[in-house]
Amino acid sequence: MKVEDLIRDDSTLGSPPVVVTQLRGVIARKNSSADDIAKVIMSDGPLSARLLKLANSAMFGFPGKIDDVGYAVTLIGTKQVYSLAMATAIIDQFQGVDTGPFHAEAFWEHSLAVACAGHALAKVGGHNDREGVFLTGILHDLGRLAMMVEATEPMIVALHRSRKSNEPLSRSEAAVFNFDHTQAAKMLLERWALPPAVVQPVVRHHRPGADQACCLLHLADALVHGLAIGHSGEICIPPLQESSWKQANIKTEALKHAAAETEITYGLLRRELHGKPAVAA
Numbered sequence: 001m002k003v004e005d006l007i008r009d010d011s012t013l014g015s016p017p018v019v020v021t022q023l024r025g026v027i028a029r030k031n032s033s034a035d036d037i038a039k040v041i042m043s044d045g046p047l048s049a050r051l052l053k054l055a056n057s058a059m060f061g062f063p064g065k066i067d068d069v070g071y072a073v074t075l076i077g078t079k080q081v082y083s084l085a086m087a088t089a090i091i092d093q094f095q096g097v098d099t100g101p102f103h104a105e106a107f108w109e110h111s112l113a114v115a116c117a118g119h120a121l122a123k124v125g126g127h128n129d130r131e132g133v134f135l136t137g138i139l140h141d142l143g144r145l146a147m148m149v150e151a152t153e154p155m156i157v158a159l160h161r162s163r164k165s166n167e168p169l170s171r172s173e174a175a176v177f178n179f180d181h182t183q184a185a186k187m188l189l190e191r192w193a194l195p196p197a198v199v200q201p202v203v204r205h206h207r208p209g210a211d212q213a214c215c216l217l218h219l220a221d222a223l224v225h226g227l228a229i230g231h232s233g234e235i236c237i238p239p240l241q242e243s244s245w246k247q248a249n250i251k252t253e254a255l256k257h258a259a260a261e262t263e264i265t266y267g268l269l270r271r272e273l274h275g276k277p278a279v280a281a
């Protein structure tokens with residue numbers, strides 16, 4: 001199978017949530033204002049409500065209560081609200097898709113936990129765009145979701161192969177499909193016309209190189225595998241690029257702090273966004 005054949009126009013994940021397309025259009029316009037962004041978000045009532053829950057969660061530590069989307073944009077910043085709105089819209093639209101024999105809820109638990117871990121690591125590593133890292137955490141394994149939904153049978157074969165030979169699932173995906181979930185994500189997110197700053201960390205989360213945002217996402221994924229929150233289909237912790245600790249500016253003591261924060265914020269957000277308390281994997 002070619003990666004281009006995985007997603008068609010009428011596929012479940014063929015188009016991003018409408019609000020994602022609208023926000024992307026507003027952000028791309030040079031003369032767009034904070035008001036324009038707020039208007040797009042407010043046109044979707046449930047999205048606005050969940051975005052405000054997210055923005056008010058202790059995790060982000062924004063000062064005071066944010067009870068209005070316009071105020072959120074002014075206080076937090078356009079780029080930050082854009083990232084959080086995108087993350088919220090994607091969770092809202094795709095957490096209910098039919099993944100057949102795959103455990104969709106555990107998949108989203110993994111994604112949300114990686115988003116929280118990425119945010120916590122970005123904080124201790126002194127990275128400015130924490131909300132951007134949070135968004136890439138939500139998106140990082142979306143290519144695998146596309147493979148589960150659009151190519152269920154070969155994905156089952158890949159899963160069995162990974163279990164039988166005890167190899168990382170990405171390697172089994174590559175053996176069965178000729179591409180893995182990071183290449184599927186590249187095709188999917190570029191099709192959605194998301195910017196390179198969002199697409200690159202997702203594509204490189206298993207081979208991050210020297211880029212700080214890529215390394216943060218790589219470490220967040222490893223941390224969540226270590227904490228055993230949710231399940232992405234992987235049976236082993238994906239291979240770790242040791243130099244990422246230095247690239248992401250994470251020291252051992254800071255890692256302990258980030259791990260503790262991840263467990264707390266994941267528990268809170270899971271309850272706020274999904275209406276359910278956190279459960280062990």
Ligand SMILES: [Fe+2]
Pocket residue numbers: 140141181205206
């Ligand atoms: Fe992955």
Ligand SMILES: [Fe+2]
Pocket residue numbers: 110114140141221232
């Ligand atoms: Fe993952």
